[in-house]
Amino acid sequence: MGRSADEIDRQIRETRDRIDENIEVLEERATSSAIRYGRIAGVVLGALAAGGVAYLIYRRYRRPTWKDRLAALSPDSLHALADDLATRLKDAKRAMPSVSVTVNGDRETEPGALESIIRKVGPGLVGTASTALIERMTRGGGTGEEDQTAARHAAPAFD
Secondary structure, eight states: OHHHHHHHHHHHHHHHHHHHHHHHHHHHHHHHHHHHHHHHHHHHHHHHHHHHHHHHHHHHHSOOOHHHHHHHSOHHHHHHHHHHHHHHHHHHHHHSOOOOOOSSSOOOSOOOHHHHHHHHHHHHHHHHHHHHHHHHHHTOSOOSHHHHHHHHHHSOOOO
């Protein structure tokens, strides 16, 4: 009987030792997993915080366009805005004096095609011609040798 009791005690101790070892291994795994998940959660929270700050900076420096602002308004507020603008324009129109300007009498006909082309192109042509004339006059009374040399080099001579 003593021998079997000693044997049972030894088996119980061995079993307790194995259980203690298994518990220690499980505790180590649990702590390493907790550390790993803590790091993952920290990285995710940091990324979310950085994204939030970036979004706030983006919104701060990017002003919404008029199209965005109008799209955000409700139809009722758009109608109120339109009515307000119409009222302001009417008030402004009443406050402004009316002025009529006539030059060279009343012309009931529009200028013809040729006249409108001359009116648009004429000042440019006159400016170019006057510049060329002034340049020619200020060039001086030189021999013209520079012009002859340039003409010789510009066009090939056929002898």
